[in-house]
Amino acid sequence: MGRSPCCEKAHTNKGAWTKDEDQRLVDYIRLHGEGCWRSLPKAAGLLRCGKSCRLRWINYLRPDLKRGNFTEDEDELIIKLHSLLGNKWSLIAGRLPGRTDNEIKNYWNTHIKRKLISRGIDPQTHRPSNETAANTTTNRIITALTELDFRNAPKSNFMKTPSSLEFKHNEFQFKPNADSLEEPNCTASSGMTTDEEQQQQQLHRKQYDNPSDGEELNLELSIGISSAVSSRVLSANSAESKPKLENNNFQFLEQAMVAKAVCLCWQLGFGRSEICRNCQNSNGFYRFCRPLDS
DNA sequence: AAGATCACCAACCGCAAGACG
DNA sequence: ACGTCTTGCGGTTGGTGATCT
Numbered sequence: 001m002g003r004s005p006c007c008e009k010a011h012t013n014k015g016a017w018t019k020d021e022d023q024r025l026v027d028y029i030r031l032h033g034e035g036c037w038r039s040l041p042k043a044a045g046l047l048r049c050g051k052s053c054r055l056r057w058i059n060y061l062r063p064d065l066k067r068g069n070f071t072e073d074e075d076e077l078i079i080k081l082h083s084l085l086g087n088k089w090s091l092i093a094g095r096l097p098g099r100t101d102n103e104i105k106n107y108w109n110t111h112i113k114r115k116l117i118s119r120g121i122d123p124q125t126h127r128p129s130n131e132t133a134a135n136t137t138t139n140r141i142i143t144a145l146t147e148l149d150f151r152n153a154p155k156s157n158f159m160k161t162p163s164s165l166e167f168k169h170n171e172f173q174f175k176p177n178a179d180s181l182e183e184p185n186c187t188a189s190s191g192m193t194t195d196e197e198q199q200q201q202q203l204h205r206k207q208y209d210n211p212s213d214g215e216e217l218n219l220e221l222s223i224g225i226s227s228a229v230s231s232r233v234l235s236a237n238s239a240e241s242k243p244k245l246e247n248n249n250f251q252f253l254e255q256a257m258v259a260k261a262v263c264l265c266w267q268l269g270f271g272r273s274e275i276c277r278n279c280q281n282s283n284g285f286y287r288f289c290r291p292l293d294s
Numbered sequence: 295a296a297g298a299t300c301a302c303c304a305a306c307c308g309c310a311a312g313a314c315g
Numbered sequence: 316a317c318g319t320c321t322t323g324c325g326g327t328t329g330g331t332g333a334t335c336t
């Protein structure tokens with residue numbers, strides 16, 4: 001049987017788009033908006049398949065695209081995100097406003113790979129080329145997670161579940177406020193003075209309230225993990241069933257996240273609004289404070 | 295000057311997941 | 316519950332311009 005083709009290939013153009021086709025597509029989307037790619041070509045008078053239209057729009061014609069060279073900051077951000085997410089180009093693209101997954105993928109393959117190799121780093125494992133990846137990969141990811149919180153990403157990028165992980169913006173991270181910062185006395189102090197803490201809290205509150213403030217890219221993201229996954233990984237971690245190290249970063253990620261996710265506060269039964277400072281990262285945002293619910 | 299090779303990137307393809315009837 | 320449709324993703328290809336020999 002097989003699937004029916006996405007379009008009648010015999011009557012569609014292929015290859016490079018002409019200016020006229022671009023214009024038709026842009027005009028149509030301006031009038032009717034995105035969506036319904038299957039019927040769009042016909043409606044817009046294009047001899048293209050819907051897939052092709054969608055790709056052309058997303059990768060080239062969208063008005064919010066940032067054309068031009070990648071900056072050094074973007075380079076480093078891509079490397080960092082890749083070390084964490086692997087080849088999840090759409091997720092990476094979600095952290096780079098104006099860049100598409102295709103663009104980042106191409107850029108990775110043509111520039112960054114070489115750049116990393118020249119630094120003596122394996123672009124797949126993000127480890128020194130002469131080292132074996134086996135034993136320390138999990139630690140590497142835990143480190144990456146510690147350094148990299150997810151925040152400010154468009155919600156749409158995180159509500160969709162990539163594989164088994166949930167990247168739910170705002171769900172597991174909350175606005176720091178006076179109430180929520182009260183410690184349940186279950187951890188060591190942050191070591192900051194009250195004034196410093198207040199300043200940080202104000203800064204975080206401002207960042208949260210105005211996520212678009214500031215020009216610089218913000219690496220703050222919150223990563224959560226689905227309860228199904230967490231229970232599965234927990235059970236996998238228990239007994240002798242230690243998962244084998246594989247190239248799939250997500251597997252490591254799951255383990256790493258679970259390792260991080262087991263917050264003593266939750267185990268002791270504190271609610272979300274009573275998060276301890278142990279669960280607060282260096283920037284003051286909260287991570288992993290989510291019960292590994294059943 | 296011409297052919298060979300390289301680098302880049304737009305576009306294609308197949309697959310998977312989610313939506314929907 | 317199942318099949319079909321639609322959309323989105325990631326890997327790959329192929330055209331084109333730049334550089335090298």
